[in-house]
Amino acid sequence: MSKMWAGRFSQASDALLEEFNASIKFDKRLYKEDIAGSIAHSAMLASCGIISQAEAASMKAGLEQILGEIERGEFSFLIADEDIHMAVEKRLGQIVGVDIAGRLHTARSRNDQVALDFRLYTQKSNLSIRGRLYTLIHTLFEIAREHTLSLMPGFTHLQHAQPVSLAYHLCAYIFMFMRDFDRLKSSYDRANLCPLGSAALAGTPHPIDRAQTAAALGFSAPTFNAMDSVSDRDFALEMLFNIATIFTHTSRLCEEIVLWCSSEFGFMKLSDKFSTGSSIMPQKKNPDVAELIRGKTGRVYGNLIALLTTLKSLPLAYNKDMQEDKEGLFDSVDTALISLEILAKMLKSSSFDKGAMMNACKKGHLSATDLADYLVKSCGVPFRQAHHITGRAVALAESLGKDLSELSKTELSSVDEVLNSDEALSALSLAASMQARRSYGGTSETSVQSQLDMISAWLDTNFSLS
Numbered sequence: 174m175s176k177m178w179a180g181r182f183s184q185a186s187d188a189l190l191e192e193f194n195a196s197i198k199f200d201k202r203l204y205k206e207d208i209a210g211s212i213a214h215s216a217m218l219a220s221c222g223i224i225s226q227a228e229a230a231s232m233k234a235g236l237e238q239i240l241g242e243i244e245r246g247e248f249s250f251l252i253a254d255e256d257i258h259m260a261v262e263k264r265l266g267q268i269v270g271v272d273i274a275g276r277l278h279t280a281r282s283r284n285d286q287v288a289l290d291f292r293l294y295t296q297k298s299n300l301s302i303r304g305r306l307y308t309l310i311h312t313l314f315e316i317a318r319e320h321t322l323s324l325m326p327g328f329t330h331l332q333h334a335q336p337v338s339l340a341y342h343l344c345a346y347i348f349m350f351m352r353d354f355d356r357l358k359s360s361y362d363r364a365n366l367c368p369l370g371s372a373a374l375a376g377t378p379h380p381i382d383r384a385q386t387a388a389a390l391g392f393s394a395p396t397f398n399a400m401d402s403v404s405d406r407d408f409a410l411e412m413l414f415n416i417a418t419i420f421t422h423t424s425r426l427c428e429e430i431v432l433w434c435s436s437e438f439g440f441m442k443l444s445d446k447f448s449t450g451s452s453i454m455p456q457k458k459n460p461d462v463a464e465l466i467r468g469k470t471g472r473v474y475g476n477l478i479a480l481l482t483t484l485k486s487l488p489l490a491y492n493k494d495m496q497e498d499k500e501g502l503f504d505s506v507d508t509a510l511i512s513l514e515i516l517a518k519m520l521k522s523s524s525f526d527k528g529a530m531m532n533a534c535k536k537g538h539l540s541a542t543d544l545a546d547y548l549v550k551s552c553g554v555p556f557r558q559a560h561h562i563t564g565r566a567v568a569l570a571e572s573l574g575k576d577l578s579e580l581s582k583t584e585l586s587s588v589d590e591v592l593n594s595d596e597a598l599s600a601l602s603l604a605a606s607m608q609a610r611r612s613y614g615g616t617s618e619t620s621v622q623s624q625l626d627m628i629s630a631w632l633d634t635n636f637s638l639s
């Protein structure tokens with residue numbers, strides 16, 4: 174079959190070349206964007222008097238017919254057509270005749286066409302991922318609201334450090350995901366410029382109206398430099414980076430879910446709907462979903478590095494290397510969409526064991542700092558001495574096989590006369606320790622309530638953007 178570009182060729186392509194060169198296997202995913210771009214382009218050509226209104230109308234009808242054929246699964250995608258752009262144009266020729274279809278590519282090149290299709294697809298995916306992130310944030314918010322008084326150990330170095338509420342811990346993730354959402358939004362706004370009409374690399378001598386196509390396709394304006402528009406893909410890099418960062422966050426959450434579901438922690442229980450069994454050990458209930466999301470982080474990081482590397486050192490303007498931009502982005506988008514959706518559903522259907530979290534707080538003398546602070550603040554004891562007295566109280570608790578928070582008033586006062594008071598005893602309370610951290614951004618119930626209020630306002634504001 175003769176290629177659209179074969180005018181100057183006297184030999185047919187080798188089959189291996191066709192196989193190697195074609196992108197249709199994966200860029201057929203861009204059919205909607207390709208057809209929308211062609212409809213906008215033909216309408217603009219007509220309103221600028223470059224083709225007739227009748228020609229534009231028959232192009233539009235033909236392109237809409239192709240859209241229907243693809244959606245009904247009636248369209249044959251052939252390797253010989255190379256890519257989605259030529260496949261659609263060839264089919265248009267069969268429907269409306271080559272005399273009309275042949276005018277569609279006036280003032281356009283596949284270089285701006287692919288830059289447009291890929292950008293439109295990236296923008297659409299940006300919105301879908303934001304929708305999934307929004308649901309995840311909302312789900313975490315609903316869980317957090319229920320747990321402002323549920324104590325769990327806060328960790329540093331994976332060692333028990335200070336008691337915090339589960340709500341506080343979950344709010345930390347919510348703020349990460351809110352930033353991920355905002356980053357996607359700012360990438361969207363930055364990328365919302367239309368490359369169509371850049372042509373091959375240098376613009377076109379035809380009197381086109383790029384602002385018209387930009388508006389018709391939902392962009393805020395045309396891009397500013399045709400060479401830049403056909404040769405850069407930083408909108409795709411930003412998307413890949415944004416997804417990679419989301420996975421940095423989800424992988425940390427998933428790692429904690431895996432830990433929290435273990436018998437060592439026992440903080441969390443997954444529903445049967447979102448856990449799996451073992452083929453050999455009947456008692457097992459595995460957090461495969463969390464592990465897979467953690468594991469998929471590798472491929473989304475890989476996709477980012479792959480495109481960065483592909484684009485590095487490419488001379489301007491378009492180079493065929495750039496055809497390699499698509500599969501990694503498609504993969505990262507698909508991976509993000511399903512991972513965010515299942516993570517939210519898994520969290521929604523899981524439960525937390527407050528008793529187990531509380532018991533864990535009783536390991537590690539988490540209120541030791543509170544006792545030392547009490548001695549300094551309320552008894553005027555110099556910090557060094559306070560540290561020493563508290564150390565002796567910890568040693569006593571250890572010798573009794575108890576946690577510091579479990580010492581009785583008599584036991585506590587036996588350490589030092591200064592500890593003989595109800596206030597000293599209440600300084601050992603784990604709940605009091607959590608509630609004492611009332612500083613802005615802290616873990617106390619009131620501080621967390623302000624964080625939840627902030628999140629709630631964010632959820633209201635971004636409802637329509639998700």
Ligand code: ARG
Binds near residue numbers: 200283284491493
């Ligand atoms: N399939 C190509 C790609 O994805 C379309 C652009 C081809 N342009 C060209 N000058 N060969 O990049």
